[in-house]
Amino acid sequence: xxxxxHHRRRHRRDSYLPRPAIAGLDESGNxxxxxxxELVESGVRPEADAGEVAAGVDIDPELPxxxxxxxxxxxxxxxxxxxxxxxHTLSADDRLFRAGREAxxxxxxxxxxxxxxxxxxxxxxxxxVREQLALLLDRLGDHDTALAELDLCLTREPDDxxxxxxxxxxxxxxxxxxxxxxxxxHALRTEPAxxxxxxxxxxxxxxxxxxxxxxxxxxxxxxxxxxxxTAWEHLGEACNHVDDLEGALQSFQRSTELRPNNAxxxxxxxxxxxxxxxxADAAQMYRRSRELAGT
Numbered sequence: 001x002x003x004x005x006h007h008r009r010r011h012r013r014d015s016y017l018p019r020p021a022i023a024g025l026d027e028s029g030n031x032x033x034x035x036x037x038e039l040v041e042s043g044v045r046p047e048a049d050a051g052e053v054a055a056g057v058d059i060d061p062e063l064p065x066x067x068x069x070x071x072x073x074x075x076x077x078x079x080x081x082x083x084x085x086x087x088h089t090l091s092a093d094d095r096l097f098r099a100g101r102e103a104x105x106x107x108x109x110x111x112x113x114x115x116x117x118x119x120x121x122x123x124x125x126x127x128x129v130r131e132q133l134a135l136l137l138d139r140l141g142d143h144d145t146a147l148a149e150l151d152l153c154l155t156r157e158p159d160d161x162x163x164x165x166x167x168x169x170x171x172x173x174x175x176x177x178x179x180x181x182x183x184x185x186h187a188l189r190t191e192p193a194x195x196x197x198x199x200x201x202x203x204x205x206x207x208x209x210x211x212x213x214x215x216x217x218x219x220x221x222x223x224x225x226x227x228x229x230t231a232w233e234h235l236g237e238a239c240n241h242v243d244d245l246e247g248a249l250q251s252f253q254r255s256t257e258l259r260p261n262n263a264x265x266x267x268x269x270x271x272x273x274x275x276x277x278x279x280a281d282a283a284q285m286y287r288r289s290r291e292l293a294g295t
Contacts, residue, residue, distance in 0.1 A: 093119060097129065109136045127153050131163055138170060146170060161187040165200060172204060180204060195225035203234055211241035222251075229259035236268050240275075248272045263292035
């Protein structure tokens with residue numbers, strides 16, 4: 001496989017990342033029920049911030065909408081075949097991988113997992129297939145096996161930041177917070193300019209109650225990508241806990257600008273307004289938050 005094609009495929013695969021996320025943690029820092037490896041409010045999947053890690057939320061990466069088919073070993077570099085010729089140039093394994101991908105898209109996770117297991121029986125060293133199998137098994141509730149599959153992936157590609165993020169999500173969901181943090185810090189050493197990794201680390205530290213330590217990671221996350229409502233929400237929460245009320249106010253306001261129906265950020269605004277002796281503004285934020293939450 002040529003360097004050019006290998007680099008392009010790795011780049012496209014990374015583009016699906018979170019927005020990553022760490023597996024959801026409850027207020028005590030224990031693993032919560034699973035969502036995705038992104039920041040999301042408890043029980044709510046993010047509409048725009050997929051792959052982020054939210055307070056009281058999970059980090060469970062979604063399967064990408066599209067994956068490049070596996071290139072046969074030894075394939076020559078050159079222009080991609082025209083769309084109508086692609087099916088004729090795919091190997092049997094390529095077509096099987098596509099069938100697994102389509103099964104996953106249809107919601108047939110068990111069927112897709114069976115296909116990936118068949119592929120791995122023929123080629124145990126295929127990391128991309130094993131990674132997808134791990135995500136499917138995790139989605140099916142077989143978390144221990146999913147984690148074991150990711151361990152095998154990372155044995156072969158220890159510096160893959162995407163897989164480190166996936167594994168951190170799964171480890172955090174099992175309450176293995178120190179291991180999850182180690183994965184995130186390793187990933188950041190490899191790819192320090194990824195907002196999703198900084199957000200995941202900041203969210204994890206927040207769940208552990210390390211608010212002041214979380215703030216630099218969360219600030220870096222919004223510096224790298226200011227469009228993530230969940231990142232601003234986490235930053236507002238951390239600033240509030242260290243009594244930086246102005247910082248908390250600005251962060252929660254930015255979160256609600258990006259996602260006006262964010263009940264959690266609105267409630268955060270209410271708390272900050274209360275602490276700033278602005279009871280009328282606080283009451284308005286609490287009311288809007290309750291209306292959105294349906295309580």
